[in-house]
Amino acid sequence: MDTLTIKVNALEANESFLRSAVGAYASRMNPTLEIVSDIKTAVSEAVTNAIVHGYRMDPKGIITVNCEIAEGMLTVEVNDSGEGIADVEEAMRDFFTTKAHEERSGLGFTIMKSFMDKLEVYSEPGEGTTVKMEKKLYA
Ligand SMILES: Nc1ncnc2c1ncn2[C@@H]1O[C@H](COP(=O)(O)OP(=O)(O)OP(=O)(O)O)[C@@H](O)[C@H]1O
Numbered sequence: 631m632d633t634l635t636i637k638v639n640a641l642e643a644n645e646s647f648l649r650s651a652v653g654a655y656a657s658r659m660n661p662t663l664e665i666v667s668d669i670k671t672a673v674s675e676a677v678t679n680a681i682v683h684g685y686r687m688d689p690k691g692i693i694t695v696n697c698e699i700a701e702g703m704l705t706v707e708v709n710d711s712g713e714g715i716a717d718v719e720e721a722m723r724d725f726f727t728t729k730a731h732e733e734r735s736g737l738g739f740t741i742m743k744s745f746m747d748k749l750e751v752y753s754e755p756g757e758g759t760t761v762k763m764e765k766k767l768y769a
Pocket residue numbers: 675679680681683684685710712713714715721722726727728729733734735736737738739740759
């Protein structure tokens with residue numbers, strides 16, 4: 631077994647902390663810098679969504695990140711217990727955003743999908759959201 635769980639408050643400062651923490655966790659397996667960079671980018675998008683959309687910047691919200699490395703594959707789950715997503719398929723579409731007025735471009739899920747090998751999103755309105763991503767650590 632090789633797992634990591636981190637729980638933090640939904641503070642903007644924790645976006646860079648979680649991005650670096652998951653990057654450091656994956657780096658123990660000596661993947662290329664490009665793979666680590668892809669993972670950090672995807673984690674950053676998922677955590678930003680939890681803070682901005684899930685908890686609407688309320689730092690009382692708790693973000694849980696679960697990671698596992700098994701057979702050369704990193705699995706990362708970013709969970710919030712925030713407002714949730716009514717239509718996940720629509721939310722995952724390129725350029726879809728509910729915060730256009732805040733200069734969001736609606737490309738977070740697009741980035742997570744293209745930088746990782748697999749992306750799954752589980753969400754219920756009023757319950758929260760879990761983003762599960764996988765990345766092979768070796769080519
Ligand atoms: N954790 C979440 N909780 C609630 N809603 C979410 C969550 N993550 C995403 N969403 C919804 O899905 C939409 C699309 O997310 P995505 O990250 O692709 O774009 P964005 O965050 O709006 O813009 P960008 O990521 O480009 O700044 C969001 O506008 C929001 O409505």
